[in-house]
Amino acid sequence: MEMESDLGTEAGRRAWRAIVEDPAGTLLCSDFDGVLSPIVRDPDAAWASEETVGALARLGQRVGKVAVVTGRMARKAVQLGRLDERQGLETMSVLGLYGFERWDAATGEFDEPRAPxxxxxxxxxxxxxxxxxxxxxxxxxxxxxxxxxxxxxxxxxxxxxxxxxxxxxxxxxxxxxxxxxxxxxxxxxAPGINKGDAVRRLVAEVRPRTIVFAGDDLGDVPAFEAVRELREAGTLEGLLICSGSDEQDALQPLADIVVPGPPGVAELLDRLATELER
Ligand SMILES: [Mg+2]
The missing domain is CATH 3.30.70 (Alpha-Beta Plaits)
Structure with a gap:
């Protein structure tokens, strides 16, 4: 309960309680760069933080589904995060190119349509x-x-x-x-493809009681807005985590909690995993 009190909004606290009550009803979504992975000068040299992906894998064994929703190609995110090698991520899907591509851990298959x-x-x-x-x-x-x-x-x-x-x-x-x-x-x-639509499709597919979305940049704004709309419509509970940085603060007013970058995300997910494992 200590963590719950850190959450800045009533909606965030409600979502945290709902996750603890019903982990299997939870859809846990995260951006890749700046959230699971520190921002580095060369994007091809990005790596997933062991702490963050480790916490995600612990949660993956408890929650209904884990998804990465990224602007990167799905294949690249899977490769950089070694997401196909980790125990605990068996329910994971990676929605790449803002949802245009998809990889599912359950089948190991990539869906990569032709670009305009x-x-x-x-x-x-x-x-x-x-x-x-x-x-x-x-x-x-x-x-x-x-x-x-x-x-x-x-x-x-x-x-x-x-x-x-x-x-x-x-x-x-x-x-x-x-x-x-x-x-x-x-x-x-190419227009008409954004993380908000990707989130809505996932929600329609998974029908979670609670959704968590962790993001850090402008590309995550449509996802945050989609979660807020679904939450306000009473469709689900939602917890919005902003991985804070000095470079971008557009997400902060939309978030329930702002944490200090990928290490802060890792710590928060770790605390949630510990609470679910109790
Ligand atoms: Mg990012």
Whole structure:
């Protein structure tokens, strides 16, 4: 009960009690980067925190279902988190590319539909656009359904980020893509795919009594909003965990609890696991 009192909102406390009462009725969802995994300069060098995934695996043996909902390709998240090798994650699904792709631990199979043509067309134009701005060394990440343009590794990430915004808005509009700002990254993304819809599909499939969602960035806002809507409609209880950082605070006002980054998420999940194991 000590932990419950740390939760900032009445809705959060209600959700915590519901999880403890009925773990099997719980759907536990988490973003990958910045939540399970520390943010690193090179996304391909990301790794899942042993503490966080360990706590998730302990919870996986108690709750109804565990899911990772990420902007990454499902295959990449599974590989970086070694999510296919862990005991306790047998119920896990990974919803990749904001729910466009899926991997299920139960079958080991990936569902990876073909991406819209506009993404490849925009990707082909980006090197020239970057060169024209003197930002030729910005890293471009092809994520199939989206293209990430990263400024984190550049000498002046903030100035580069500001210089890129207008030209990328124009490029995105021309190819029917949406421009999504993130932490020193712009994503040009095929529209109509977001974590909110991914959460709604999971809820329709699992019909949980309680959903937990842990996120850290702008891409998680639709998921948080979906949980809040479902909660306000009385469909379920919901616990929203923000993995706090200095770089992004859009999620904090939507969250029931803000914890200090991936180590804080690990600690919170660990305490929940301990409570469920008692
Ligand atoms: Mg993230």
């Amino acid at each position: 043509d506009g993404v490849a067309a925009a990707a082909a134009e980006i090197p020239r656009l970057l060169a024209g701005l003197g930002l030729g060394s910005a890293r471009v990440e092809d994520k199939r359904l989206s293209i990430g343009v990263h400024t984190r590794e550049l000498d002046d990430p903030q100035a580069a980020y500001a210089a890129l915004e207008a030209p990328l808005i124009e490029l995105a509009a021309r190819h029917d893509l949406r421009l999504e700002p993130g932490k020193f990254v712009f994503e040009l993304r």
